Amino acid sequence: MIERYEVKPIKAIWNDDHKLEIWTKIEVLVVQGWTKLGIVPEQDLALIKQKIKVDKTRMLELEQETKHDVVAFSRMLSESLGEESKWIHLGITSTDIVDTAQNYLIKESINLVQEYLTGLKARLNELSQTHKHTLIMGRTHGMYGEPTSLGLKFLLWLEELKRQEKRLELAINDVCVTKISGSMGNYANLEIAIEEDVAKQLGMPRDRLSTQVSQRDRLASLYLVFANLSTTFEKMATEIRLLQRSEVKEIMEGFSVNQKGSSSMPHKKNPISSENITGLSRMLRSYVIPGLENNVLWHERDISHSSNERVILPDTFHLVSYLIQRMTNVLNDLVIDQEQMLKHIKIANNVFYSQPLMTYILIHTNHSREEVYDFIQKCTMLCLKENLDFKQVLIDEGIEKYLESTELDQIFNLDYFLRNVDQIYEKITD
Secondary structure, three states: OOHHHOOHHHHHHHOHHHHHHHHHHHHHHHHHHHHHOOOOOHHHHHHHHHHOOOOHHHHHHHHHHHOOHHHHHHHHHHHOOOHHHHHOOOOOOHHHHHHHHHHHHHHHHHHHHHHHHHHHHHHHHHHHHHOOOOEEEEEEOOEEEEEEEHHHHHHHHHHHHHHHHHHHHHHHHHHOOEOOOOOOOOOOOOOHHHHHHHHHHHOOOEOOOOOOOOOOHHHHHHHHHHHHHHHHHHHHHHHHHHHHOOOOOOEEOOOOOOOOOOOOOOOOOOOHHHHHHHHHHHHHHHOHHHHHHOOOOOOOOOOOOHHHHHHHHHHHHHHHHHHHHHHHHHHHOOEEOHHHHHHHHHHOOOHHHHHHHHHHHHHHOOOOHHHHHHHHHHHHHHHHHHOOOHHHHHHHOOHHHOOOHHHHHHHOOHHHHHOOHHHHHHHHHO
16 A cells, blocks of 8 residues: 555554564464374473564565465574474465464454444434534435435434444454365364364454365455445545535535645635545445455465455555545534525525425325326426526415415425434434
């Protein structure tokens, strides 16, 4: 990941030093498993725990010779030991270490993602409660529809994030498994009890069945969850971008005192964070294709998946963590102009009462839906064309055929559009 979008705690998890630390931990746990079976002497295990040392520089030198990172790794470890080094990597294969360690790093990374999501959800909950009864013009196809609750926008995003979290939990169960099953996945050169012991020590369940690798449909589920999550981020960012447009100006990103919007136009205040979120969300979704294709390997294993995983796995966690944090910052600094929202409701000239009016007439009279719809539509079209007030046009065009003027006054009430909002919130908290 380029430095601009790095998330330091994610970098700390995926850097080589930490990776080799986990590789070493798993190697020692495997030796410990052999010791419990009575194969490795207790004193040899004690010596290994005492003396084993990671020397990354030496490992890189050995890799230049061997052209194999795990062979270089195991030989580098052995050089720090004496005769007890014979027990290092006993009965296992490279991917027993690599896949198990990778899954462990994923588990650590997901813990951070969940922590970041908690902060984002808390901010959305705060906004949804604050603006439960704040009116905003609802739009479909980009056109005025009816007024609605601004709080419901935030609550909608919050509910969607909760669903995404549930999907992430399922992905954790898919991905974060221990794989210590040998070269063909058939435990021919080690005992199942060793995998059971390593899994217990790492706090990750055993892979139920593997080949030389843990199957990549597991990782594919993770990429799909994060791709789906990215659509939620982009949905939020797109809504903010649309509402920040010069002709709308209802919701805007915060703009600091010394911030600049353009190198050439001093008046510009652009939704740069939301646009950044949009672009990186698209990047995150692009990892789905290699993630899915990595599940198709030759026989018990090839390494066609390995090269791109070294890039897309850490980058996935950098991107998703960065996106959550930037989205949280946008929401923390959000500027909400309620006067502008009411202005747009006002300039709609009350045409948004068309459906409440039609519904009322159909319930309280015997006129047909087609007749009522056509009459009301004719009035709304006149309003839109001549910029006239809907209520006055209704009176001029003969609304008394359908209801009394007092009933018309009753219908034209903005509170109508918020009348069930409290119940919606109660439904969500059930």
